Amino acid sequence: MIKLPKLLPIFAMIVLFPISAEAKETYIPILVPITGFLSLEGTAQRNGAIQALDEASSSLKIKYEVSDTSTSPEIAVTALQRALSRGKPMAIAAPIFGTQMLAMLPIAKRAGVPLITVSGTAKLTELDNPFIFRFFPGDAVVKVAHARYVTEVLRAKRPALLYQTTAYGQSGYSHLSKALRKAGAPLVFEEALAPSVKDMLPALTKLRASKPDVILLHLHSTPTALVIRQARNSGIELPIVAGSAMHQPSTAKLLKNHQLRGVCAETAASPISENHPKLIQFTTEYKKRFQTLPDAFALAQYDGMNMVISALKSGAKTAMDIRNWLATNTFNGLAMKYKSDGKGNMGHDATIVCYDGTTKTPKITKKYLNIDGTFN
Amino acid sequence: MLDISLQLIVNGISLGCAYALITLGFVLVINAIGAVNFAQGDFVMAGGFLTVILAEYVIADNFNAIRASGLIILPLVLIGMAFFGLLFSMIAYKPLKNRPPVTVFISTIAMGLIIQHSINAGFGPEPQIGPALISSGTITIGTLTISKQQISIILSASFLILCVGFLMNKTQLGRKLRAASQDSEMAETIGINGPQCISITFSVAIALAGAAGLLLSNQFFVTTSDGGLYMLKAYIAVTLGGWGRLDGAVIAALAIGLFEVIMATLVSYVVAEALLFAALLLVLLFRPSGLFAEAIQRRT
Amino acid sequence: MSSLYSRDFIVTLIIVLIPLCLALNADSYGQRIMTLSGIYAIAAMGYHLIFGRLGALSLAQGCFFGLGAYSAGLIGVHFELSFLTCLLFAVIFTALVALIIALPVLRLESHYFALATLGIAQVALLIAINWTEVTGGANGTYGIPQLDLFGMELSSSNHVLIFVWFILVIIVSLTFWIMRTPFNYQVTLLKDTPEVAASSGIDIGRWRLTFFIMSAIFGATAGALQAYTIGVVSPATLEFQVMVSILAMTVIGGKNHPAGAVIGAILLTHLPEWFRFLETHYLIAYGVALLCTIIITPSGIFGLFEKFIIKNPAYDLKILPSKENKSVSDASSTLLEIQGLSKTYGGIKALKNLNMTLQSYQIVGLVGPNGSGKSTLINIISGLQRQDEGTIKLDGSFIENTPSYKRSNRGIARTYQTSLRSSGLDVYQAILACSTNQHNLKHRDNQTHAILTNSRLTSKTGSMVGDLSAADARELDLCMALATEPKILLLDEPAAGLSSAEQQFLSTKIRQLAQSGISILIVDHSMDFLLPVVDRLICLDQGSVVAEGTPAEVLADPKALKLYFGNSRV
Structure with a gap:
């Protein structure tokens, strides 16, 4: 004899219901490794992305959310699925870890969302996937x-x-x-x-x-x-x-x-070495906010998110609009000038x-x- | 060539000494409760971070130069970590003491996760550097260059190991601890407070892990994800040394440190790592209870 | 019994199907988590066999998972084969690896076994990272095709979910088939008291091997599914983290039951997701939740569920028409012949060139002071220990090098000085587990009923073995020994701790057994019990026979008297 009714609520708890973002907001998830052996780089990515998105929040309504991708492609895919179910992302800040990117690319392609990453793994841009944008010069x-x-x-x-x-x-x-x-x-x-x-x-x-x-x-x-x-x-x-x-x-x-x-x-760059006023401002702001000094990954992710924001400001309404804008425009970032080589490689300077x-x-x-x- | 070989051997021994401290704490817990403490490696890392905190707190210096000697901080780390050990036994062991050892194994895994990610959340992911024990300079004898840090690691680790040996073999407390770990029921009948002994053992074990963390924090830095590596080395050393044997564990840990350095020099790191496991499997194959005889009966 | 067993199966299926049905309505994220849960449930199911049921702390399950992922993934990338074909390859490859590992590793005990399996897993990880030409190195291999079934691509997350859970149902059914009665009881006996299991004719090695291979097969299946659902295989699948997750799932869900593996997998896959919003702190929350669960639920979450299931009822004993004994031949014949048996422990001779025979229809008492070699002799005859020299002949063939369980199969049964009790079984199940010489479940049932009817335990058939009194446990030991249908029965101090009425019952029973043709050897200190029962008495001292004969003859022997009763009685 099993008293099923007692078990049911427990099972019911297990299946989560999605919380969808408000329609008016632009939803940009940040999926980066903030635990495990890449947490140093991943945290820089996170910080850079957050700084860019927060700075833009005065003029745009942006909702972002950080999710850990840890060290395995499995967790990265889950994080991506989660982000996709929680709203309609216009773009996604994606992990520096190449293997995770490889697993996420086909899903992003199906969902039609551009991935903004700083991963150096050469293979990423050799797969003819139109949804990857790498803001760090590849290997x-x-x-x-x-x-x-x-x-x-x-x-x-x-x-x-x-x-x-x-x-x-x-x-x-x-x-x-x-x-x-x-x-x-x-x-x-x-x-x-x-x-x-x-x-x-x-x-x-x-x-x-x-x-x-x-x-x-x-x-x-x-x-x-x-x-x-x-x-x-x-x-x-x-x-x-x-x-x-x-x-x-x-x-x-x-x-x-x-x-x-x-x-x-x-x-790609060394933000703390530069004496360009804009970079000094970035570095000071970053240090104040995150109690640590920025590196090139933080700066590249910052530039990447800013290019997405430019796309939004110039009227991009959908994730596809943003993709197309990123693929065709040149952007003057703090670290360098970015332009896609047709495969999603945005950075070309070292x-x-x-x-x-x-x-x-x-x-x-x-x-x-x-x-x-x-x-x- | 000779001086390089000597230098490598010193490196191997100092690494082995740190492993020995970790392993010693690991064995003490195994003997006391019959279970593997999976958080031992994370406590090493925690000890490293505690050292960094104390070093920056004790001398209000910025991160540019840490000059407080590790030797001054060592007693503080030992006391602090002993306290954590007490807390650890209360949370992860006490509620489970009547359950099979594997339950404790899992609770220590959970504790390891909590420690690692608490530090990661609080400190951020940057690697940290602890203070040198005495000074970070080098001594040059002829053509041989040895860092003072390594010599002081070897000396202080040996001192701590001898202290544990003395505590366990020559003091009344040590006899009690050993009696309680051999047969806790029997120990109770002759008036030994078993649970108290276990708490003390935990304190000692975690204090040793913390000391190892301090010793390693200068030479090898400290990162939140370091724990797993040290845990694995301790596990191997305990098995090779004969499950539950303190002396065997120390010797095996030293041997692993030397083996790694020598093999990495002669062949390569990858081969050294593979050979360590191959050697482990061979030992298990031909001497299924470790290189030295097992000290305690299996309990799992 | 079988009704209990099928009820168990149905409970497990319900536990599998309810979350699946709930997940069918979830969004793609919810379905992805449930797909992952299903995959880990398959891996945990394998681990539940080797670790939960058999108690062997294998740390290779994560390695099997990774091997399955790599082998299926690499085949899928390089050859155009259907998923099921790749899965088959992956399973065969992993099972072969497990078989090769098993040969040296399986005989290791507890921690050594754990570390050896861990070592092998680390070597696999090293190979995956450094053999870049084949595995793709640390980056792994990309471009594994999507799951397909009979030529159809399973592209929607719904289909993938159903496919994975369908495989889980197959794995659950397979697990139940492997663990069908009486094997479930035998395995429990094996886990709790390996010595008793061996001397009851249960082949430990075979079970360990079977379960190790099955755990590899399940692990590989899970790994292959994982590789195909994310399209990438990387060293992350071989990391120790995977092993730790599977272990935690098995223990938290409840390691003694397949349903535990499913519950544990569902819970631990969802747990980090619930805390995602905490960003860097989510793994702290995960750790705390893990710690709380393990503290609150002693036998896992399924252990809590089991409380909702009504306790097993006592068994109704069928009164069977007692079959006439097999043709009673009156001629007593030599069953066991021991010659020149010697055994030394670290310089001390426990047995010295000992000769002895046991006849059918005969009860032999073995007496002697402590340390005279009585227990050693019984251990050697039953195969628990090996002699240094000498031969043992059973029914005309030598058995001195035969493993314990085979001796049991050939008719040697024994009881133990201190009852070794399996806590996970009730009386009926424990006896059924020992009926290893019957190959038909119905015959086993009948035999168990018959043995219980003739025992003092008729009213305690449903009691858990661990709850029995010392005297009842002795009776159970005897019943378990009888269940193996012995020709020779070795009883080690069977009367210790029994009341005089219970001793009387035992004497009568022993005599009846001898009359049915069994040869019985009793070691006991109580002469009051021994003398009236035995036909022949053997007196041992320092490993040699000092006196032998009818009780009266031995009692008349001054050597024996002096030895056994000391000078006081003379």
Whole structure:
């Protein structure tokens, strides 16, 4: 004998009913990883997006909502489905994690909503999906700049690379090694590190044995700092050209000024290094609001959301209108000029920043503009 | 070449020492309640964050340079984490003490989630750096360069391990703790307060995790997602060392630290990690109860 | 019994179908969550078998989930095959991997088993991340086709939901079929008291292997479905997080019942969604909810539900026409022959070159001081321990290297000095579980009825084994031993703790059993009980026989007297 009526309310509770957004508001969900190993980058995305949307709220009625995509594509897809069921999103701030983007793309295409991301994974824009807009130069752009700086400016012939066994690291590795080979300076040493690796001396010992003239890093924030400190502490004074994680203020914070001497980083932009009044205003505002310094991901997401806002201001009524506007217009963002190359790659410039050993704010050393020739 | 090898060995030992502290706390809880404390790694991370908080609080310095020595903060971290251990046993163990160990296993998983995400929510996702134990400089002996931090990690970890050894083997309290963990009913009949002993064990275990967190927070920084890694290493060390054996666990933890560094140098990190698991499986295959004999009867 | 069993099945189906029906009206998000719940329920169903029912803490379920996702996903991307074909490949591949793992790992105990399975899962994760050419590396593989069924693409979330839950229903039915009576009782016995199960003829190794493989198959099915519903497979499916989720689902739902796996999966998949609005704090809320659930519900949520189900009624014992005993041959023959048996524990000789025979129709008493080797002897005969040297011959064939459960199948049964009790069974079920030599459920039922009718437990058939008094537990031990239809019955201190009336009942019963042709060996300290019952008495000291013969002969032997009764009585 089962007393079913007692069980029913419990089951009824389980199925949620959607709460739909008010019709007049523009609904823009922010789906980014704010927990797990990409939470640093994801939080920057979140902050950048929120700052842009809040600034626009004086003239536009925008409703946004942050949802965590954590570290798996499964959670990202669920978050997207949730966002789609809670209203009619005009655009979505989408995660930096490439694998999550790959899972979300077909659903966004079916729903007809543009995804605004800063993910560098090259594959994303190679799938002929008209709904992706990448406001960060992809690996195909930044890794070319990375390689060009190493071979043209530093005139290095024997680069050695440490990269991460994550989506970010593996994608960067394949583009960087290709670009270096093309430039006639193939890697003399390479090793993949899991993000959990703490002791960098084994890698540096082997690296040193291969007699490189420059150390390249393509690692996340903590491992980048670990390698640089260990290298400087063991007396390795070679120039280090790191990936975009090094430009993040939270990475530099982990190191002493003298350890940063001779360290450069590839990035799309470095908001804290710029002295353009608009950027200074952005940085001050951001610091006040989030108690932390902005990085290129925050700025790129900020620019991306601002381009969406421009589309809205110029009369976009539907998600499709916004998509079309993003696909055809040029936008002057704070970091750079954005224009789609027809596949959704919006950013085409890369920056190399270097630390001089006296301050944790890097100097902009070189800008590579229009690398893939979109503006020609 | 010799100096590099020596330097690598020092690195391996200092890593192993930190693992040993974590593992020691892990074993103490296993012996006391027969259950795996899955939040042990998260407590290491929490200890690291507590260190950072204290370091910034004790000296009102900005984040540019933290000069308070870790050695001054260490007792504070030990006390603070011991308190958390007490709280932890009250929340995650006390209500479940008459249930099978796997229930406690799950409640510690839940506690781990709570700790990790509370810190993530409160502190933000940025990695943090703790203060050096004494100073962050290096000592150069001939061609050998060793960081003072590593030497002080090895020394303070050894000191704490010896303290635990002394506590467990030479003091009345230690005898009580051991009696209570071997047979709590029997212990009760000879006047030992079992639940109190378990609370104390939790305090000691979590304090050790916190100490490890402090020791690691300078050299390896501290991030909220670090916990899982340390937990896994402790689990492996306990099994290799003979389930429930304190000495075995310490030796196994040291061996893992050395093994990782040496293998990563000789081959690669990926291979080192794979080999660690391969070695683990081989040991289990040929010595199904660990490298050293098991100290306690299985209870799960 | 079977009615109880089918009621269980119906309850589970209802628990599966109600949320499904509710979800059919939900929006695509609600349906997606329910689809995920269904997928995890399938994985948890497998885990409930190996961990919940068998008590083996496997940490490989997440690995099986990931292997299923990868193998189905990669085949789906590279070959144009239907989902069901890919699923089949994934299941076969994962089951093969599980089989290879099982060979070395399954014999490990508790924590070692847990860590070994965890180690294998970590190796799988390493391979997935670093074998970039095949797996796509950390990025994973993209472009897995949509689910399809007989050439039709299942594009609407409604269809996907129904498809996944249809597979769940199949998995639930399969689980119930595997766990059909009496196997459900045998597995419970196995989990609670492996020694008793082995000496009752239940093959532990076979069950462990079966359940490990089944958990792999269910896990792989879930993984394949997951890969197809999100179109991407990445190392995230192999992360330890998946394993932890499945474990938590199984325990919180109620690990002893398939319905628990379903409830746990539904709850834990929805839980984080309920707290989504908390942004970064939602996982704290999730942790707190998890902690509260585990504290409030001791046997999982289904444990709470079970309270709504009326307690099992006592069984009505059928009075069967007692069949005439098999042709009673009066000639007593040698059943068991032991020669040169030796056993040493760390330098101490427990048995020294011991020779002994047991005859049918005969009751033999085994006496001797503590540590004389009595229990060791019984353990070795029943196969619980192995001898160092010597042979044991049963019915003319050597069995000294045969595993315990096979000896039971061939007619050796035993009871234990301290009753080892399985808490999850009632008296009837415990006896039914031991009727391993009957292959037909009806025969098993009849036999159990017959054994119970001739026992002191006629009024306690529905009592839980754990609630029995010590004396009743001894009687149950004997009933369980009899259920295996033994030719040789080894009783280890059967009269300890019995009242004199109960001892009287036992003596009569033992004599009746001997008259039906069973050979009985009794170890007991109580001479008052032993002497009137036995035909022959063997006196052991320090692992050797010091005196042997009829009770009267042994009592007349000064060596035995001195040894056993000390000097006081002489």
